[in-house]
Amino acid sequence: MNDHHTVAVGLGELALGTGAQDLLVCYGLGSCIGIAAYDPVARLAALAHVVLPDSSLSHGPDKNAKFADKAVPALLTALTARGAAASRLVVKIAGGAQMLNTSPLASRLDIGARNAEAVKAALAQAGVRLAAEDIGGNYGRTLRLFTGTGRVQVSTIGRGEKDL
Amino acid sequence: MTAPLSRMDRLQIAVARGLKQAGQGLSEMVGRPIRISAPVVELVPTEDVAIRAGGPEQVVVGIYLGVTGQVTGHVLLIFPSAAARRLAGMLWEGPVTEDDLPLTGEDVSALAEAGNVTTSFFFNHLSDDSGLIIAPTAPTVVEDMLGAVLDGVLAELSLYGDQALLTQTIFSGPSGDLTGQLIFLPHLSTLQTLMEALREEA
Numbered sequence: 001m002n003d004h005h006t007v008a009v010g011l012g013e014l015a016l017g018t019g020a021q022d023l024l025v026c027y028g029l030g031s032c033i034g035i036a037a038y039d040p041v042a043r044l045a046a047l048a049h050v051v052l053p054d055s056s057l058s059h060g061p062d063k064n065a066k067f068a069d070k071a072v073p074a075l076l077t078a079l080t081a082r083g084a085a086a087s088r089l090v091v092k093i094a095g096g097a098q099m100l101n102t103s104p105l106a107s108r109l110d111i112g113a114r115n116a117e118a119v120k121a122a123l124a125q126a127g128v129r130l131a132a133e134d135i136g137g138n139y140g141r142t143l144r145l146f147t148g149t150g151r152v153q154v155s156t157i158g159r160g161e162k163d164l
Numbered sequence: 165m166t167a168p169l170s171r172m173d174r175l176q177i178a179v180a181r182g183l184k185q186a187g188q189g190l191s192e193m194v195g196r197p198i199r200i201s202a203p204v205v206e207l208v209p210t211e212d213v214a215i216r217a218g219g220p221e222q223v224v225v226g227i228y229l230g231v232t233g234q235v236t237g238h239v240l241l242i243f244p245s246a247a248a249r250r251l252a253g254m255l256w257e258g259p260v261t262e263d264d265l266p267l268t269g270e271d272v273s274a275l276a277e278a279g280n281v282t283t284s285f286f287f288n289h290l291s292d293d294s295g296l297i298i299a300p301t302a303p304t305v306v307e308d309m310l311g312a313v314l315d316g317v318l319a320e321l322s323l324y325g326d327q328a329l330l331t332q333t334i335f336s337g338p339s340g341d342l343t344g345q346l347i348f349l350p351h352l353s354t355l356q357t358l359m360e361a362l363r364e365e366a
Contacts, residue, residue, distance in 0.1 A: 010220075011211035011318065028220035028311020031319055051211075051319045059326050063211070066322075099316055103304040105230040109316045140312025142221060157223050157308055158266065 004146070009034070009049045012063030014071065016078050017045035017147030024145045029095035031112035033068070033119050033135075034143035036164075037075055037091045037128075038150035039084035045147040048075045050095075052111065053118030068118035072126050086128060092152045092164045093119055094134040094143045101138050112136065132164040171359045176205045178362050179348070182289035183333045186346060189285035193278060194254045196338060203333040210322045213314060213330055217242060217347060220311025224248075225267070227279035228317070229300035231287070235358045237350035238317045239283050239300060245307060247342055248275060272305045279303035282346065294361035317349065325352040 004023035009015045011032065017024045024047035026034035035048040048065035055067035065071040076086055096116035100109050116135045123130055134141065134154050144153040155161035180203050187200035214220040225248035227241040243251060246263050252271035253260035255278060261268055267275070283300040291298050306313055321328050331348040350358065 010215070011315065013211075028214070028309030028313075029315070030308070030312030031316035032311075051315070051322065057323055059322075059324075097312065099306055099308065099312055100228050100304045103228060103230060104301045109320055111316050111319045138306075140308040142309065 009047045011049055011051050012066030014046065014048045014063075014065035014074055014078060016082065017047070017145065018082065020148035022147035024147065026095070026143045029141045029143060030097050030099040031095070031109070031115060033093055033095035033115045034141075035071060035075060035091065035093050035119060036143060036145040036152045037079060037089045038145065038147075038152075039079060039088045040090065040150055041088055042082070042084045043147065044079055044082050044084045045145050045150065046075050046079050047143070047145050048072075050115055050119060053114045068115060068122050072119065072122035072128070076126055076128070086126070089128055090131045090150060091123060091128055092132040093130065094141050094154045094164065096135040097137050097139055097141070099138060099140065134162075134164055171362075172205070174362045175359055176203070178290060178293045179203055179205050179331050181293070182286045183346060185289045186282045186286040187335060189281045190278060190335065193281050194251065194337075194342070196254075198342065199336050201334040201336075203331060205329070205331050207327045208330045210318050210326060210328045213318055213328055213347075213349070214311045216330060217314070217332065217345065218310055220309060220314075222310045223308070224310045224313060225275065225305065225307045226310070226313035227275050228304045228306070228313070229279055229283050229302070231298060231300055231348075231350065233297035233299050235290070235296055235298045235350055235354045237348070237354065238321070239286070239346070239348045240313070240317070241279050241282060241344055241346055242310065242313075243342075243344035247344055248307070251275065251278060251342055251344075267305070267307055275305045276303040279305070286346070286348070290358070294358055296358065296361050321349055321351065327352065329355055
């Protein structure tokens with residue numbers, strides 16, 4: 001992987017991969033969701049790191065991928081502006097775990113399931129098919145999207161890694 | 165939110181004293197001296213907390229407790245996996261679990277208790293200084309990537325504001341083998357209450 005140009009996509013961020021060596025990564029997704037989108041013809045990739053389900057929860061200026069309902073349109077716009085076609089996009093998502101499920105405050109912290117639901121709803125509303133998902137549970141995930149190939153890899157601590 | 169410097173100073177002092185108490189609590193528990201670094205108390209963008217705490221991909225053991233009462237929010241003790249195993253072994257006086265094996269039930273109980281004791285000392289001191297009721301909930305112990313341990317907490321925090329008050333200190337044992345951090349993340353709405361109360365007491 002050392003030949004790759006790695007771009008870490010932080011909370012609420014959206015990154016575009018245009019070069020064959022670009023590697024977009026969401027590290028340590030817990031309740032957050034990484035949305036990986038790839039156009040195999042235009043060879044364009046984008047990765048969004050969603051934190052919360054709905055922008056009505058916003059307090060003001062926010063990063064454009066923080067909320068699921070805003071992140072999906074922002075991701076599509078970023079890709080299509082560069083020449084990707086929405087109809088060709090292969091979209092895969094990972095994350096949405098409930099990490100602190102034994103805490104007395106677990107219900108207040110259970111944002112993962114709501115995030116997953118909101119991301120799927122936003123994709124459906126945009127008419128984009130979801131090709132694969134690795135969602136839920138109580139463990140973290142790192143999501144890697146390789147721009148050269150569109151490969152999406154999910155790795156965990158103690159639960160191995162796999163391609164989505 | 166822009167707090168006048170003097171109020172931030174008072175908060176810094178109260179937090180520093182509270183953390184010293186927390187360190188003493190942990191020291192007594194493990195039966196060896198624990199040093200506490202000068203704490204960092206500052207407002208940072210919520211998205212930056214995991215980066216400031218060591219990076220989202222780092223594998224850690226997190227001991228999480230909610231904070232309830234007149235000041236609410238979250239508190240976590242974060243240890244690298246090996247340090248957490250050593251600490252647990254010292255506490256329950258059993259063999260240290262190997263790094264590539266999951267924490268045992270005894271490890272989890274010992275670490276949960278360490279979380280209880282450390283944060284109780286911390287919040288007792290803040291309560292004494294402010295006259296406010298502040299108490300931690302029961303602890304939850306998880307081992308995973310730091311980003312995953314923190315992101316649900318950060319998402320919840322960001323419902324209260326775009327910035328988080330990051331209170332962070334580093335614990336270390338005599339030979340540097342117990343290095344960990346305590347992170348206190350109050351809801352900004354109740355931080356005001358705490359600052360006001362500290363002023364009255366001063």
